[in-house]
Amino acid sequence: MRKYFSIHCFLMLCTTTLLGTLCSFAQTSLHFFVRGTNNVSAMGDLRNLQREINDSYAEATGVQTTITDGYPSYYGFRGGFLLSTTESEEDQILYGGFIDYTSTGGRIDYQDYSGMLRVDQIVSAWSFGPTAIYRKSYSELFCINYETSIQLVQSQLHNVFNLRIGSSSKNQIADFHSLSFGIEPSIQPSLKFLGCMAGISLSYLFFLPTSLEYDNYSDAYLVNKNGDRVTIDWGGFKFGLSAEFSF
Numbered sequence: 001m002r003k004y005f006s007i008h009c010f011l012m013l014c015t016t017t018l019l020g021t022l023c024s025f026a027q028t029s030l031h032f033f034v035r036g037t038n039n040v041s042a043m044g045d046l047r048n049l050q051r052e053i054n055d056s057y058a059e060a061t062g063v064q065t066t067i068t069d070g071y072p073s074y075y076g077f078r079g080g081f082l083l084s085t086t087e088s089e090e091d092q093i094l095y096g097g098f099i100d101y102t103s104t105g106g107r108i109d110y111q112d113y114s115g116m117l118r119v120d121q122i123v124s125a126w127s128f129g130p131t132a133i134y135r136k137s138y139s140e141l142f143c144i145n146y147e148t149s150i151q152l153v154q155s156q157l158h159n160v161f162n163l164r165i166g167s168s169s170k171n172q173i174a175d176f177h178s179l180s181f182g183i184e185p186s187i188q189p190s191l192k193f194l195g196c197m198a199g200i201s202l203s204y205l206f207f208l209p210t211s212l213e214y215d216n217y218s219d220a221y222l223v224n225k226n227g228d229r230v231t232i233d234w235g236g237f238k239f240g241l242s243a244e245f246s247f
Contacts, residue, residue, distance in 0.1 A: 028083045028084055028085065029083070029084040029246060029247070030081065030082075031096070031244055031246050032079075032080070032082075032245050032247075033078075033080055033082065033245070034077070034078070034079045035079070035242040036075065036076070036077055036240050036241055037076045037077070037102075037239060037240030038073050038074070038075060038076075038239050039074060039075070039076045039102050039104070039205075039234075039236065039238045040073040041071065041233065041234045041235065042233040042235045043123070043232070043233055043234075044233055045209070045231045045232070046106065046121065046123065046157075046232065047070055047071055047106070048224065048230075049222075049230050050070060050108065051067070052225050053108060054108050057117070064110070065108050065109065065117060065119075066109055066110065067108055068107045068109045069106050070106055072104060075102075076101060076102030076238070076240075077100070077101050077102075078098055078099070078100040079098065080097055080098030080099065080131065081097060081098075082096035083095055083096055091135070092133075092134075092135040092137075093132070093133070093134055094132070095130065096130070096131055097128065097129065098128060098131050098151075099126070099127070100126070100127045100128065101126055101127075102124070102234070103124035105121055105122040105123055106120075106121040107120050107121070114165060115163070115164045115165040115166060116162065116163075117162070117163055117164075118160075118161075118162040119159070119161050119162075120158075120162075121160075122157070122160075123157050124155070124156050124158075125154065125155040125156070126153075126154050127151040127153040127154070128151065128152060130149070130150055131149035132147065132148055132149075133147045134146045134147075141192055141193065142189070142190070143190055144189050145186075145188040145199075146185075146186075146187055147185065147186045147187075147203075148185045149186075150182075151181065151182045152181060153180050153182055155177060155178045155180070155210075155234070156175065156176070156177050157175065157177070157178075157212050158175055159173065159174040159176075160172075174214070176212035176213060176215060177213055177215060178210040178211060178212050178213060178231075179210065180207065180208045180209070181208050182206060182207040182234065182235075184203050184204065184205045184238075185203060185204065186201055186202060186204075186238075187201070187202055188200065188201045188202075190244070195246045196243065196244065197243065197244040197246075198241070198243050198244075199241070199242055200240070200242070201238070201239070201241070201242045202237070202238070203238045204235075204237050204238070205234055205238065206235060207233055207234045209231035210231055210232060211230070212229075212230055212231070212232055
């Protein structure tokens with residue numbers, strides 16, 4: 001019940017912010033933006049769990065598996081809209097909303113002449129929420145955006161266990177999900193030309209780590225060997241390129 005109440009409050013906050021902007025400023029300019037980023041995510045618990053799984057295979061079978069991917073930095077994409085609330089070209093305040101997607105993953109692998117063992121753990125997240133920008137123009141061609149976004153994050157963990165011995169194989173799949181919040185401040189130096197903008201972005205996501213609940217059973221959670229719940233943590237730096245179009 002608490003989870004759904006939090007979602008409701010978050011949606012009300014987004015709606016109130018956007019409607020307040022529309023009602024308070026009769027004359028606004030509309031902007032659309034896209035952003036591609038390379039995201040460095042913490043994923044501390046998932047990395048520890050991956051090491052536990054890798055060690056357990058060695059202890060149980062004597063086969064030394066290898067961690068070939070340990071939740072590396074990976075690409076993400078964001079798109080959204082902004083409404084300008086000031087007429088000044090030097091100092092602008094913009095409000096809007098966005099939707100964002102990112103992913104990363106881990107892999108444990110072993111292969112020889114007799115067969116193959118592989119564990120893939122793929123995590124992905126969709127997020128959305130309100131965003132606000134203070135734009136300072138230093139010339140007709142150059143400006144810097146100081147942005148803060150609040151986001152509701154829906155995460156998914158997809159586990160695939162593959163075992164092949166000779167001509168026989170066995171696959172198992174286990175999916176988990178979580179819901180959390182984040183706050184992401186960013187800075188974006190940009191060049192302006194022909195009503196458009198292009199620049200680089202640097203941001204940091206402050207993320208609230210949350211437990212991963214099993215898709216097939218409610219109130220069943222992913223745990224480590226000590227019985228503690230494993231959390232997902234997208235917190236970390238993001239580097240990227242951004243583009244904005246005004247109408």
